[in-house]
Amino acid sequence: MSMFTKEEPAARRSARAPGAETMLTIIAAGTTITGDIECAGVLKVEGQIDGSVRNARQVMLAREGAVRGDVQAHEVVVGGVIDGNVSATDRLELQSSAVVNGDIATKSIVVMEGARINGGVKMTELALVGRPGDVREPREVRTAR
Numbered sequence: 001m002s003m004f005t006k007e008e009p010a011a012r013r014s015a016r017a018p019g020a021e022t023m024l025t026i027i028a029a030g031t032t033i034t035g036d037i038e039c040a041g042v043l044k045v046e047g048q049i050d051g052s053v054r055n056a057r058q059v060m061l062a063r064e065g066a067v068r069g070d071v072q073a074h075e076v077v078v079g080g081v082i083d084g085n086v087s088a089t090d091r092l093e094l095q096s097s098a099v100v101n102g103d104i105a106t107k108s109i110v111v112m113e114g115a116r117i118n119g120g121v122k123m124t125e126l127a128l129v130g131r132p133g134d135v136r137e138p139r140e141v142r143t144a145r
Contacts, residue, residue, distance in 0.1 A: 022057070029064055036069070043073075045080070052084065063097045070102070078115075085119070 023041030027033055031047035039056040045065040052069035053059055059073045065080035076088040078098040086092060088106040096114035103119040111117070 027065070029062075061098075063095075076106075 023039070025037075025039055025041065025043045027043070027045045027047045027049060029046040032050065033047070034050045036051040037043065037049060037053045037056075039053065041056070042058045042060070043053060043056045044060045044062070045067060046062040047064075048066045048068070050068045053067060053071045053073065056073035058075045059071055059077070061067060061071075061076075061078045061080045061082065063079040066083070067081075068083045070084040070086070071082055072087040074088070074090045075093075076086055076091075077093045077095070078086075078100065079095040080097070081099045081101070083101045085102040086100055086104045086106070088104075088109075090106075091108045091110070092104060092106040093110040094100065094112060094115035094117070096112040098112070098115040099118070100116070101118045103122070104117065105122045107123070109121065109123065
């Protein structure tokens with residue numbers, strides 16, 4: 001398939017298994033994206049995003065990378081700074097240089113020594129069910145006597 005072809009032949013499209021080709025998007029160091037990003041594949045951020053990232057299969061934030069907004073993906077690996085909430089439906093990895101200034105919701109988390117979390121962490125599958133804009137009533141907390 002040539003680089004400038006608009007449409008792929010039907011025979012080639014049907015021969016490829018769904019999800020066999022993973023899309024990779026790279027935000028290079030020195031690049032700033034302003035606005036929200038919706039991505040179905042893998043997003044590698046070495047620069048800065050001033051906006052939210054949604055629906056990615058995987059987000060990899062390099063040590064020099066920064067996101068100033070919420071991140072929602074199946075898997076998130078953080079080496080840089082996120083100023084926003086993180087929702088990782090499968091797995092979240094915080095490397096030793098990672099800083100998350102916001103709340104985290106995930107099923108599985110790996111936190112390397114030196115990583116910083118400035119917010120709450122929810123580790124249940126129910127934590128991931130809520131949608132943006134959902135309002136949850138506060139529950140009464142009972143203390144042991």
